[in-house]
Amino acid sequence: MGQIVGSAIVSHHPGLMQCEEFRRLQGAGEDSDLIAGYARLRERIAAAKPDVIMIFDSHWFTTGYHLVDGGARYSGTYISDEMPWYLHGVPFAYRGHPKLARALETASRARQGYVRVIDHPDLGRHYATVNLVKHLRLELDDIPVVTVSSCQNCRWEQFLQSGEDIGEGIRASGLRVLLLASGALSHKFNGIDWKPNHPRIFHENNVSSPENIESDKGAIALMAEGRHDLILERWDAEYRRKPWEAFGAHYLQMLGAMGGADCRAKGEALSAYENARGTGNIHVWFPA
Template structure:
C-alpha cells in the first residue's frame, strides 16, 4: 500500500531565480530567506525518501479538467513569457511517472471526478514547476505535475486531491506532495514604492490585511488545524485571494484527508514578500500526528 511520506507548501517566486548579485542589490544587502529555506525543505524531502514527487502547479491553468502530467521525461530550456527579461535560458531535465498519472485518472473515472492524465511531450512547462525543481534539485526523483483548473470551486480542488490520495493508497509508492505557490496573491502596482528597503521584507506584502490573513493561516497550519482553514475558506481566504484561488494547497490537503488532516506544519523560511504576494515554505510531517 502506498503512502504520503511528506508534504510542503513552497514558494516559487521568480525573483529567486535572478542572479545572486541582483537579488542582494534589491534586498539592500540582505538576501531572501526563502532561498535558504529551499535547502531546509530539500533535507526533509531526502529524509522522507520518496519514490516520486507530486507537484501542484499554481500557474498551470486548465479549463474543464484537473490535469495530471503523464509525460515520461522532460528536457529543454525554459523562458518565461511573463518575465523573459531575466527568467530565461534555464535548462531543465527530469523524469515523470506516467503509470501514476494514469492511475489517478482511473480513480477519477470511477468517482466521476473531472481529472485526466495528459502525456503529450510538447506540453509546456511553467515556472512553479521548473523553479522548484531547480532550487531543490528534484531531478533525483520522478516529478508529476498537477494543474489548477480555473473553473472550479474549492470543493472541486479537494475532490481532485482526494482522488490523488486514493491513487497513492492503491499504489506501492512513497509519495511526496508539494504545493507550489503563494498564500495571498495580490500584486503591488507597477509604480509601487517599497515600504521597506529590503525588497523581500514582509511589510512589502500588498496590504496589512493580507499579512494578517496569511499569518493566521500559517499559525493554523502549525497547529494542524486544516479543518479550520478548509471550513472557513470562502470567508477567510478565497476573498484575499490565495494564488490560483488556493488550488495548490487545497489539492494537497485533499490528498491528505482534507479537513480531517492533522499534519502539523513546520515553518522552514521567513514569511516574505514577492511583488506584493505572501510567500513561505511550510513542511508537513505526515508521520507525526497532531494529537500526539
C-alpha cells in the same frame, strides 16, 4: 500500498531565480530566506525518501479537468512569457512517472471525478514546476516529478475532491509520494509604480496590504496547529476573497490528498514569511 511521505507549501516566485548578487541588492545586503528554506526542504525530502515528487502547479491553468502530466521525460529550455527579461534560458531535464499518473486517473474515474492524464511531447512547462525542480535539485537526485494542474472552473470544494481522488490513486500505486503545493498565499500584486515600504524588498512589510499580512499569518498559525479544518471553515469568507494564488488550488488539492478537513498535520515553517511583488510567500513543511 502507496503512501504520502510528506507535503509542503513552497514558494516559486521568479525573483528567487535571479543571481545571489542581485537578490542581495534587493535585500539591502541580505538574501531571501526562501533560498535557505529550499536547503531545509531538501533535507526533509532526502529523509522522506520519496519515489516520486508531485507538484501542484498554481500556474498550469486548465479548463474542464484537473490534468496530470503523464510523460516519461521532460526536457527543454524554459523562458517565462511573464518575465522574460530575467527568467529565461533555464535548462531542465527530469523524469516523469507515467505509472503514477495513470493510477490517479483510474482512481478518479472510479469516484466519478475529473482527474485526467495528458501525455504530449509539446506540453509546455511552467515556472511553478521548473523553479522547484531547479532549487530542490530534483534533476541531480534523479527523482521523478509529476505535475498536477489548477482547473480554473472549479469551486474550492472541487479542488479538495480532486485531491481526495489523487490520494486514492497514490495509495493504489504502491509508491512513496511527496506532495509540493507550489504557490503563494495572498496573491495581490503591488502596482507598477509601487514604492517599497521597507528597503529590504523581500521584507513582509512590502506585502500588498496589512490585511493580507494579517490573514496570511493567521493561516500560517492555524497550519502550525494542524487546524486545516478551521482554514476551510473560513475559506469563502476570507481566503477566497483575498485571494490566494490560483484561488488556493495548490493548497486545497494537497490537503485533499492528505485527508481534507480531518487532516491534522502540523506545519513547520522552513522560511520566513516574505514579500514578492506584493504576494505573501513562505515554505511550510507537513510531516506524514
